[in-house]
Amino acid sequence: MAGLIRALDWAATPLGPLAAWPPGLRTAIELLLASGFPTCLQWGAEGFLIYNDAARPLMGDKHPRALGRPIFEAMPETRASWAPVLAAVLAGETITLQDQPYLLKRDGAGEQAWFTHSCSPLRDTAGRVVALWAVYIETTARLRAEWRRDQVEAALRAGEEQQAFLLRLSDALRPLAEPTAVQATAARLLGEQLDVNRVLYVDIIDEREAEIRLDYARGVPSLAGRWQADAFGEAVTRQLRQSQLLVIDNAQQDPVLADGNRALFAELQIGATIAMSLVKDGRWVAVFAVQNAAPRIWTPAEIALTEETAERTWAALEQTRAEQALRRREAELARVQRIGGIGGFDIDLRQGLEGPHLVGEHSPEYRAVHGLDTAGLAEHHGAWLRRLHPEDREPAAAALQAALAGDGLTYQNEYRIIRPSDGASRWILARADIERDETGRAIRLIGAHIDVTPQKQAEAALRESEERLRQFGEASSDVLWIRDAGTLRLDYLTPAFERIYGLPREGGLGEHDFQGWAATILEVDRSRALSHIARVRGGEAVTFEYRIRRPDGEIRWLRNSDFPIRDGTGRVRWIGGIGKDVTEEKRAAARQEVLVAELQHRSRNLLAVIRAVAFKTLGRGGARGGAVAAFDQRLAALSRAQGLLSRFGSDTVELGALVRAELEAHAELEPPRIDIQGPEVNLSVEQVQTFSLALHELATNAVKYGALRDDLPGQLSVRWQVHEAGEEDRLPPPRVPGRPSRPVLRWVQLAWREAGIALPPAAPAGERPRGYGRELIEDALPYSLGARTAYALQEGGLCCRIALPLR
Numbered sequence: 001m002a003g004l005i006r007a008l009d010w011a012a013t014p015l016g017p018l019a020a021w022p023p024g025l026r027t028a029i030e031l032l033l034a035s036g037f038p039t040c041l042q043w044g045a046e047g048f049l050i051y052n053d054a055a056r057p058l059m060g061d062k063h064p065r066a067l068g069r070p071i072f073e074a075m076p077e078t079r080a081s082w083a084p085v086l087a088a089v090l091a092g093e094t095i096t097l098q099d100q101p102y103l104l105k106r107d108g109a110g111e112q113a114w115f116t117h118s119c120s121p122l123r124d125t126a127g128r129v130v131a132l133w134a135v136y137i138e139t140t141a142r143l144r145a146e147w148r149r150d151q152v153e154a155a156l157r158a159g160e161e162q163q164a165f166l167l168r169l170s171d172a173l174r175p176l177a178e179p180t181a182v183q184a185t186a187a188r189l190l191g192e193q194l195d196v197n198r199v200l201y202v203d204i205i206d207e208r209e210a211e212i213r214l215d216y217a218r219g220v221p222s223l224a225g226r227w228q229a230d231a232f233g234e235a236v237t238r239q240l241r242q243s244q245l246l247v248i249d250n251a252q253q254d255p256v257l258a259d260g261n262r263a264l265f266a267e268l269q270i271g272a273t274i275a276m277s278l279v280k281d282g283r284w285v286a287v288f289a290v291q292n293a294a295p296r297i298w299t300p301a302e303i304a305l306t307e308e309t310a311e312r313t314w315a316a317l318e319q320t321r322a323e324q325a326l327r328r329r330e331a332e333l334a335r336v337q338r339i340g341g342i343g344g345f346d347i348d349l350r351q352g353l354e355g356p357h358l359v360g361e362h363s364p365e366y367r368a369v370h371g372l373d374t375a376g377l378a379e380h381h382g383a384w385l386r387r388l389h390p391e392d393r394e395p396a397a398a399a400l401q402a403a404l405a406g407d408g409l410t411y412q413n414e415y416r417i418i419r420p421s422d423g424a425s426r427w428i429l430a431r432a433d434i435e436r437d438e439t440g441r442a443i444r445l446i447g448a449h450i451d452v453t454p455q456k457q458a459e460a461a462l463r464e465s466e467e468r469l470r471q472f473g474e475a476s477s478d479v480l481w482i483r484d485a486g487t488l489r490l491d492y493l494t495p496a497f498e499r500i501y502g503l504p505r506e507g508g509l510g511e512h513d514f515q516g517w518a519a520t521i522l523e524v525d526r527s528r529a530l531s532h533i534a535r536v537r538g539g540e541a542v543t544f545e546y547r548i549r550r551p552d553g554e555i556r557w558l559r560n561s562d563f564p565i566r567d568g569t570g571r572v573r574w575i576g577g578i579g580k581d582v583t584e585e586k587r588a589a590a591r592q593e594v595l596v597a598e599l600q601h602r603s604r605n606l607l608a609v610i611r612a613v614a615f616k617t618l619g620r621g622g623a624r625g626g627a628v629a630a631f632d633q634r635l636a637a638l639s640r641a642q643g644l645l646s647r648f649g650s651d652t653v654e655l656g657a658l659v660r661a662e663l664e665a666h667a668e669l670e671p672p673r674i675d676i677q678g679p680e681v682n683l684s685v686e687q688v689q690t691f692s693l694a695l696h697e698l699a700t701n702a703v704k705y706g707a708l709r710d711d712l713p714g715q716l717s718v719r720w721q722v723h724e725a726g727e728e729d730r731l732p733p734p735r736v737p738g739r740p741s742r743p744v745l746r747w748v749q750l751a752w753r754e755a756g757i758a759l760p761p762a763a764p765a766g767e768r769p770r771g772y773g774r775e776l777i778e779d780a781l782p783y784s785l786g787a788r789t790a791y792a793l794q795e796g797g798l799c800c801r802i803a804l805p806l807r
Helices: 002-007 023-034 053-062 076-090 140-157 160-173 179-194 234-242 259-267 300-340 364-370 381-387 393-405 453-475 496-501 513-520 523-537 583-618 622-647 655-664 685-704 772-785
Strands: 039-043 048-051 095-106 109-123 129-138 198-204 209-217 225-228 245-248 272-280 283-292 342-348 410-418 425-436 442-451 479-484 490-493 542-549 555-566 572-581 652-654 674-677 682-684 715-724 746-755 788-794 797-806
Touching: 002 023, 023 039, 023 048, 023 109, 023 129, 039 053, 048 053, 053 095, 076 095, 076 109, 076 129, 109 140, 140 300, 160 179, 160 300, 179 198, 179 209, 179 283, 179 300, 234 245, 234 272, 234 283, 245 300, 272 300, 283 300, 342 364, 364 442, 393 410, 393 442, 425 453, 479 496, 496 555, 513 523, 523 542, 523 555, 523 572, 555 583, 652 655, 655 674, 655 682, 655 685, 655 715, 655 746, 682 685, 685 772, 685 797, 772 788, 772 797
Parallel strands: 674 715
Antiparallel strands: 039 048, 039 129, 095 109, 109 129, 198 209, 198 283, 209 225, 245 272, 272 283, 342 442, 410 425, 425 442, 479 490, 479 572, 542 555, 555 572, 652 682, 715 746, 746 797, 788 797
């Protein structure tokens, strides 16, 4: 409006050009344009019109022509009603006109609205009234609310028919057992009562989704199904959340709906609707809606009836859900009682114990626990007494009498019965509440009988198992123990502890038994032993050895086999162990090592004697001298092997040590002439004896004829590697086909390669002699050790491969 005011040719009006306007008029115009309420200024006796943006809707189709024109020239139809008001205000009065009607055009549609006018005089600096200042305040919403309230009150006062409907609704909903039946019945009855096209109950699933399980639809399609919670527009959803009530008389004209929502309403044939939100405990749970295909002005009575029906439907739904939950709970309870062997009873004690004490008919589980015919006679005290086990009858009856005669409010006892149905003996745990009258006399006993026979049997089996374990532990010469995995406190310890540790079993390790046990371990072994305990707590099973010092100062060797013990969830709850005193075993092993070393020493001395006898007997000269020398060297090789066996503990020899020992006996191990490489591999006694002779033959031939001759620039390479099962294609083929052998999981293959030597011309195959060394390699090793060998003289060198099985 400010732009229109500046653009108007005011010089053509009695007000004159803008620049000539008095300061008071300018200030009034500034206030008018800044006001958020519809405001109008009518200047002078003719009432020249100036108004703000908020007042434009009130001008209707007379805007903008009315700006700057006299009021009755712009709006001649208002002269009769407005001329007195204008005159009175120009005379200095303030006049208020309440709730004046206007037909406005909003969102492209006509709408009836009401405004209250506050008309006051506007004075110049001299105090003269120069204009009328009018502020318009819309009262449409208040008036409509008041009218609806009046209509609702009138409808409720005269609503006998509606009250009758609500009574009919309550009667119809009361017997229903299913929530969907409640929704369908309420929707149908209200739809018929209001003569509408659709009634629906919407369950709000979450913030984004809602569901219409079923609806009442007459002449329009059903809307049953899942919907987005804001499918009918954000404004509709917002109003339902805030005010909980949405009333639309004409969906195509209502300002709450956007154009897209109006199109959806038209598609779904919704011309008018009443929708009520149900908010319970601060949560939006449902919407109850009435819809008509054509526009319809809803009366307050119809709105009130819809709201009341929605609330009663919700109450009926809650009642139905509660009853369903109760039925499910009763069914679950009966199932639990059946599975758990629990039977309920309810005994009337007002006539004494000899009266007719009936067990409630709702507990067939009681009859099943007691082995009674489900269609048999009613239960009574005498029948219960007769079922009691003869050994328990008197004490069980006395315990019940004592509980009833006392002043307690609970009763509990365990006893055995003999079931009539199968003659089986069953353990019963009886638990009950005792109700008493004002004098303290017991008048009612209500509780349950629980068949605890499986628990009793399990307890007996556990006691037997614990007794067997105790007897086993008492008889064991080893220490058996169990500790709590969390606290490491002892739960179980056998008597062998006293014999081995020299300490009393009870309290011998002090208040903190784990620290006490650790203190008995020699300091050099303690950290290793404790680390193994930590591994067991982590879930591993371990075996380790350590030494302890007894109180008398004696050192004992122990071998512990410790293991985790898990609970039903798989968590390590305890740790257990078996401690074996291996002191004598250690001493025996040490004595055996001494004896073996002595035996090895004597074997070497014996070989030396054999060598001397061979020299003395055969002499050193002539052809025999060469044989004697060869014999002597082979005995020396066996002696070296015996020496290595003694050094490595008598049962194994490391392959690299064997190769180096044999080569050192013939030459200096100087690289690059001699190259020895390979991983650490241990050979058994039976392998060392024969394999050392094969190495000796290869070494002596290398010194005499091959890479280690002093007058030849040869090189010797001895390398070995380990192959797993399945890699046999990398080994020499077997030389003894068809010979049965045990499965081999690992092989060690040694490759002896000589280079830089001159070989004599090859003889024909039939004339080619084989020496002792080659026969040993190609025949003896495969036969005695299951080896695979390959011996090949090549141009410029020799290649010999020997593969030994590792077991």
